[in-house]
Amino acid sequence: MSQISNSCIDSIRQIISQAQTNAARAINQERVLMYWEIGRHIVEEEQNGKERADYGTFLLKNLATALEKDFGSGFSFRQLNFCRQFYITFPIMNALRSQLNWTQYRLLIRIDDSDKRTYYIEETCNNNWSARQLERQINSQLYERLLLSNEKEKVLAVAKKEAQPENPREIIKDPMVLEFLGLKPQASYYEKDLENALITNMQSFLLELGNGFSFVARQKRIQLEDDAYFIDLVFYNRLLRCFVLIEIKTHKLTHQDLGQLLMYVNYYDRTEKQADENPTIGIILCADKNNTMVEFALPKHNTNILASKYQLYLPKKDQLEKEFKKIVQDKLA
Structure with a gap:
């Protein structure tokens, strides 16, 4: 037979x-x-x-x-x-x-704001989020965090696929919430520990990074004459059509950190980027930062070097509301 x-x-x-x-x-x-x-x-x-x-x-x-x-x-x-x-x-x-399944609808009907609810509906369908992933995004206040650096109309247009993101800030959050790592906020640890935890929880990290990200490499070695340097994490974003380099700093951000990342971005733009791709984006994940220092340390019209504060716990609603009101007041001033 x-x-x-x-x-x-x-x-x-x-x-x-x-x-x-x-x-x-x-x-x-x-x-x-x-x-x-x-x-x-x-x-x-x-x-x-x-x-x-x-x-x-x-x-x-x-x-x-x-x-x-x-x-x-x-x-x-x-x-x-x-x-x-x-x-x-x-x-x-x-x-x-x-x-959408019934469990997801039960999560959505608890959202009073119709624009916010529309955003989560669109993103759930676009990204095929499970009910657990949707709940995590709602609890991490993804919508509110995106509004900290974007107009509501733009956030909704991108979610509805009526517009493509033109600026990295339209999809990259500040702060980034890394509660899925299970690390205690008060504990001291090395940058390598945080990097290892992100690699171990890559699926959750990609969810937090947002739409269009794919992992490329960790500790990417670049050689400049006799000196070797290592980029912590390298991603590619198909929506922005560019490489995204991430450096991890478990201390308060310094201007030297920004200079280091700028060097990495310049290297990728000159040696790795294809002619039809957009300029490389650099993100520093840091424990704390001085926004004014970041502003003056970078070129005036910079859009490619971003500093994002990470936190190891879910954000409090009143904390984000306070930050959002401050940004609105600064724009009106």
Whole structure:
């Protein structure tokens, strides 16, 4: 008896895997539509009984009691309340995205700001974020951090693919949040420790870096006459169409650090960059920085050398709001 070929086995495996994926996607879509329809019926029933202030709670409790007898705990008072909010937040069925599952929609309906919610919807679909990745981006306040150095309209246009990023600041955050490394903010460690942790958690680091990044090299050696230098991390960004060099400094940023990175950027521009590519970008990840020093240490119209402060914990909302208000005031001054 002849043996079946490996290529045939691989093809059948692919067919089964694709069918399972399609089935799971179809089930998810039906689940989302089911919850939307439940929400619609609840809201319409509430509106008919709106003369009673407590009618909504009364309705959900009684409905949950009836449904749980037949269908189990998946239709609890809490779940039905999510259905109600789901319909209120997304009242048009055709606006629902097939790429999003119910867990992701539950995260999204908690966002009151419609622009912010739109941003996370677009980016989740663009990048195929899982529910866990979406939750992490919301908790790290990705949207707010991008607004610290960008106009809201530009951030949304890039997310909706109505515009391509023209400036590195449009996709590179300051601060960068590295809570996924599991390092304690108060602990002392070497730059090599942070670099090793980033390499170990590369998938999470790429998520934090943002759209279009791919890893190229670590400790990239460059030789200048008799001297050897090593660039900590090298990436390429397909949206900006350029190399991105990252240097890690676990101390407060100095002008010497900026000079070193500028040398690396110049080297890449003159020896590695192709004619059809954009100028190389350099980013210093630092523990702290003096923004005024950075401004005066770099050329007046610099767009290619960026200093981004890293933090090893999720940012506090009031902290970002304070920074954002300060930037707005500086622009109006």
